[in-house]
Amino acid sequence: MTQELRINNNKFIDQTTRLSFKFNGEKLYGYKGDTLASALLANNIHLVGRSFKYHRPRGIMTCGSEEPNAIVQIGNDPSLTDPNVRATEIELYEGLEAFSQNCWPNVKFDIGGINNLLSPLLPAGFYYKTFMWPASFWEKYEFFIRHSAGLGKSPTKPDPDIYDHKHYHCDVLVVGGGISGIMAAKLSAENNKDTLLLDDKNTLGGTTIYQNNDCFKIDDNHTNYWLEKEIKNIKNIKNLTIKTRTSLAAYHGYNYLLAKENITDHLSPDERKDKIRQRLWKIRAKKVIIATGSIERPLIFNNNDRPGIMLSSAIKKFIDFYGVKTGREISLFTNNDSVYETAISLKKSGVNIISIIDIRDKSSSKIVEEVEKHNIKIYWNHTIVNTEGYRRISFIEIMKLSDDGSGVIGKKIKLKTDCLGISGGWTPMVHLFTQSGGKLKFRSDDNVFLPDKNKTPSDQISIGSCNGDFDIKDIILNSNKDVKTFLGIENSSFDNLKVESSKEKMKRNIWLLPSDKPIGKTKPFLDFQNDSTAKDVKLALREGFKSIEHVKRYTTTGMGTDQGKLSNMHALGIIAETTGTNMGELGTTTFRPPYTPLTFGAIVGRNVGEFFDHTRKTAMHNWHVQNKAKFENVGQWKRAWYYPKNGETMFEAVQRESKAARESVGILDASTLGKIDIQGTDASEFLNRVYTNAWSKLAIGKCRYGLMLNEDGMVYDDGVTTRLGENHYIMTTTTGGAANVLTKLEDYLQTEWPELDVYLTTVTDHFSTISICGPNSKKILSKVIPDLDLSDEKFPHMSFKNSIINRIKCRVMRISFTGEHSYEINIQSNYAKNVWELCMDAGKNYNITPYGTETMHLLRAEKGFIITGQDTDGTMTPSDLQMDWIIGKKKFDFIGKRSLYRSDTIRDDRKQLVGLLTDDPNEILEEGAQIVEKLNQKPVEMLGHVTSSYFSPNLNKSIALAVMKSGKKLKGKKFFVPMENKNINVTVTDTVFFDKENKRLNA
Amino acid sequence: MFIINCPYCGERDQTEFSSGGEAHIVRPKQPTELSDDEWAEFLFMRKNIKGIQFERWNHSHGCRKWFNVVRDTSNDKIHAVYKMGEKPPINK
């Protein structure tokens, strides 16, 4: 392999370690230290993709995270492939495989390129205008758009990689390891502050680390020499932590920041095994120093998007840092002094510079003089009016600018060139600053938005070029001064540095450079990734869009994965110029996190699969598993749903369980119900206020069902509460409502009624509950607790007894949620599984049948008992549920009482709970199905919907509960439940279907 | 993601707390004597201020205590934290 574009003796590239990689199937070589972009350029590959809309060939344009074009898919393994990776950021490793994203059938012959020829038909808002009509064509459009959209493909299989989260607290966080960041980190750490320094690159030093120009010196040495020494020094400071390959993604309030550390993305697949791939840092810093630097701006001129046209600073980094010549005959185009640094670097490496085109009249800085010494032709006051070359730039055409810069004059000069470096000045990276809530101010001298010191959230500063200092002298001087003030440091080792610099700050700014052709015939690209041109912005303005946010969305400028890092300033400039507005008044669009895309893996970390949420299991869980229960999730709980036997379907199992519970005996694990222990001298008064019914007169040892409302009068939760002693109750809540009920009760106790002497303790996990129901339940209980007198006189329905099973204390309640004679044993959870097994043993001869939540729901529906959250939805009052009997009308007050006679809650056409029977007893309604009266009405009036529906094996017919408008008045009336293929005839009934006289409670 | 200084536990991350909306809305002592409009005022109407707002917060994943917070909703800056029943340290 020969790499004639590669320069030898480069200290950042390890030329002894050759790495092979594949790009679009072609096997190529690079070296350790390369990025994919530098390795491709060393192989003379500029063309890497196609543009989004016109499918124009596009090349590598930058060397960093702002890259708009070189976006690739890494790998093709269905679980590991990574889309939308910037070739300029991914480090080369042995075996890397990358693919261009936006081209079909391949990057060199691209069928979508036809859009380029059709481009007069694809103006701003094209997608909005064209694809909106006719609506029936959308499916075809969507196919077309998706195939040419140019974004990568998501993996199709689960991600096997490991991701991690780390919480980090520090005194000072420094973001960015360029020269100002290094200075800040050193000052901070040397002054006993626990400091964290982050940089997204694999090496520290920013752009200064490869700056060896004679015009810039620190203490009489090249700036890179000085910086290298400093970096070596700071690595030995104890309280300084340095993390490279770590990019700051988001800056939230109170100095809470998120950063993503890449741990293995630069390693070959073999070396990655069993390692954490990425780590998300959640940083809380007392103080933050932003030193994120700046990025170079492109220039906007006709056909400025051809492969081979790059930022001048990128050309410089490729040659100085990666040792790669980006062309053999390079031209440079500028409005400021930066490209002259590139010119000197190129010259040093022996690259032929064709010309420098400078739109300024002149510049008399030291560095320009230096370049002029090399006899490089500089065209002052000229602009590029056109470029040629399809897959790679081949020619540029230049003309002289008119005095006001709005047009071109004179003769066109055509120059051969295979690479063009452009520089439109520099844009401070203020993304993090604005994310944190900082406001920007506009500096019109060089058209930049800067952090406004007066509108900076406390405990942070911006330093270096992200703060608008572009000259090395200013950067060092101001960074030193600002960090000292910010951290309260008196003396610094940087106080007496001797800095030499050259730059002429003058710049001539023309946002849209003129061509000899009318603008309609040109293609001055603004947003390379989203393929919008300066023309599109102008068209949007003509069509009446004025706000920058609207222009952005209409033209899609700045809406790509790069968030317009290169395009935003020019879009603003052109809008300001066209509308005659001041740029500072126009303001910028909003920068939102993340600064660069984050993987979903990094966001979720280890909270995947079984770690996604807590799982709560009852004490009897393993018994349910061993007995083949199917489980359902109720909140975080795993509840036994049903226990299929011998290949039963769910329906068959539930029918069997339901029948057994009524014919002999069933057993249910009810441990998940919320249990709140209530104690205190005001406990009775407290219950009076939180439940709708009266509690003061409940005798010790008795149980009562209670309904809890919200202050708006709507049913919130329900359950049975038992009076254990004079000042002691145990309340049960629904499974899902347990935590919220406790919070709500605490709220009232702490804020509204602090005078009440009441203490609440959750005991949900401490006690397990075994519910035994059915005509034989008494027989089972008498075997398990022989000493307990179970006679109706001694232990009637809705009462409770303290008891002992095998020396373990327990509470036994005689309460029923099924309408059957039943008991609940509450016992300390450690013993619950054992007691459950005792019950199973005792019930052997009675066909004791474990049943799950589904059967429980069916049995209670037969009795018309509601389930809050299923038959209620936060809009049902007790009266809507036909439960007026539970409202203590004589009570002075309770939560929600006043709302029960608001004009809205007393309407009689509210939706009310009813029973529904299908005319065909075998037809089972679908829960959620709508109920109507007339079938041929348009629009059809929907009167309500089905909330619970089952086939009752004990009644041998289907039953349902529903809520219907004015439901209370509809008993006996007939309605329809229209389904996809049929209309089901139903009749409104009472809500109680089974044992209306409640005879079975005492059977 | 701000930090709240729980008056019982000290500084903790916002994720440990839950918000309880506007503070100093006293539940009427005799709701039955209120008209529908007066009751609706208590029940539904909240100010939702942009700027200094008096709020209730609960240290739900900590000591479970309710307390009051004076927060500037435009920048999340917390100006004061005080216990239930205490007078606001800043004039309302």
Ligand SMILES: [Zn+2]
């Ligand atoms: Zn607390």
